Amino acid sequence: xxxxxxxxxxxxxxxxxxxxxxxxxxxxxxxxxxxxxxxxxxxxxxxxxxxxxxxxxxxxxxxxxxxxxxxxxxxxxxxxxxxxxxxxxxxxxxxxxxxxxxxxxxxxxxxxxxxxxxxxxxxxxxxxxxxxxxxxxxxxxxxxxxxxxxxxxxxxxxxxxxxxxxxxxxxxxxxxxxxxxxxxxxxxxxxxxxxxxxxxxxxxxxxxxxxxxxxxxxxxxxxxxxxxxxxxxxxxxxxxxxxxxxxxxxxxxxxxxxxxxxxxxxxxxxxxxxxx
Numbered sequence: 441x442x443x444x445x446x447x448x449x450x451x452x453x454x455x456x457x458x459x460x461x462x463x464x465x466x467x468x469x470x471x472x473x474x475x476x477x478x479x480x481x482x483x484x485x486x487x488x489x490x491x492x493x494x495x496x497x498x499x500x501x502x503x504x505x506x507x508x509x510x511x512x513x514x515x516x517x518x519x520x521x522x523x524x525x526x527x528x529x530x531x532x533x534x535x536x537x538x539x540x541x542x543x544x545x546x547x548x549x550x551x552x553x554x555x556x557x558x559x560x561x562x563x564x565x566x567x568x569x570x571x572x573x574x575x576x577x578x579x580x581x582x583x584x585x586x587x588x589x590x591x592x593x594x595x596x597x598x599x600x601x602x603x604x605x606x607x608x609x610x611x612x613x614x615x616x617x618x619x620x621x622x623x624x625x626x627x628x629x630x631x632x633x634x635x636x637x638x639x640x641x642x643x644x645x646x647x648x649x650x651x652x653x654x655x656x657x658x659x660x661x662x663x664x665x666x667x668x669x670x671x672x673x674x675x676x677x678x679x680x681x682x683x684x685x686x687x688x689x690x691x692x693x694x695x696x697x698x699x700x701x702x703x704x705x706x707x708x709x710x711x712x713x714x715x716x
Contacts (some may be wrong), residue, residue: 489585492547496532496583497592502529504579506595508608513577514598518556518602522580525554527561544677550589551582556604563708565599565620572599574617574686621684623713639715642679643669650705658691661707675712685709 503509507527526539533544542549557576564573579594599616601609608616612631619626619633626633645667650657666672675681687707695701 452464453615460514476694486512489546492545493585493590496544496547500530500581500592503527504596505610507610509596510612511596512652513554513606513609514531516606518554518577518600519604520555520558522553522555525552525579527552528618533664546585546623547600548584549581549684551591554579556598556600556606556693561706565614565617565683566606567599567620567626570576570601575600577606577609614706621623621711623680623682623715639713640679642712642714643667644684644709644711645673647673647708647710648705652701652703655693655695656690657702658689658703658705660691660705661687663668667712669712673710675710676714679712679714682713683708684711 442562446622465519509527512527512529516566524540527660528537530538532538535542535544536571539548540549548704557578559575562573562575562707564571566572575598577596577598577600579596580591581594582589582591585619594608597613598606599613600606608628612628615631615633616626619635622635623639624635625635636668646665648661648664664673667674667676685708689705691703692700693703
């Protein structure tokens with residue numbers, strides 16, 4: 441018996457221990473391969489979701505800033521609080537209208553909402569006797585996939601009245617502002633600006649302000665500049681101030697140990713026009 445066992449150990453074949461070790465190694469390699477395949481599939485799935493999200497957001501962005509979306513928003517009332525909206529004219533992957541809850545493959549549109557920026561101090565213009573605020577319509581969309589939600593935000597420049605009704609946006613908004621700066625009357629039906637003839641420029645001035653003012657304003661756009669015809673930041677008698685530009689920006693200053701204050705600066709440019 442001992443001789444037989446010795447022959448088994450010295451034979452050219454594999455011992456039981458060697459076979460078991462080899463089987464164990466094969467099992468480890470197989471498990472590693474399965475885990476690698478799982479990781480590759482997971483990365484591939486995340487890549488598809490990311491690609492789908494980018495395609496959706498890109499398509500929505502092109503629509504949001506286009507004329508059809510402007511037509512949808514114009515005439516609607518928005519407040520400082522987010523409210524759900526539906527895009528009636530937008531078509532994506534054959535679906536329209538599109539609103540919260542719509543699905544696109546692995547993506548779910550978990551939120552589609554809008555609100556109006558009602559920050560105090562936004563510039564205003566008067567169009568056809570109605571005071572309008574230059575503001576932003578803020579669009580927030582949420583896309584959910586695999587229990588993870590990502591949000592994208594779009595800011596649309598608009599002119600809104602005191603009730604929060606969007607009156608103008610897009611190219612028409614730009615035309616209205618240009619017409620207003622020339623003291624003209626904008627005709628929304630024809631898109632034309634009627635400007636009085638023989639208007640004269642009666643100087644210009646610039647206002648620089650900041651909040652809080654105790655730390656001083658940023659010199660990015662210089663200092664407040666008087667109208668050379670009046671020696672002050674106003675217009676001569678008989679002329680009207682027309683705002684031709686506005687810019688808001690922030691800068692930070694030290695307000696003590698471990699203290700930083702954010703200063704909100706505003707530059708406003710005005711031209712004085714005297715028209716018959």
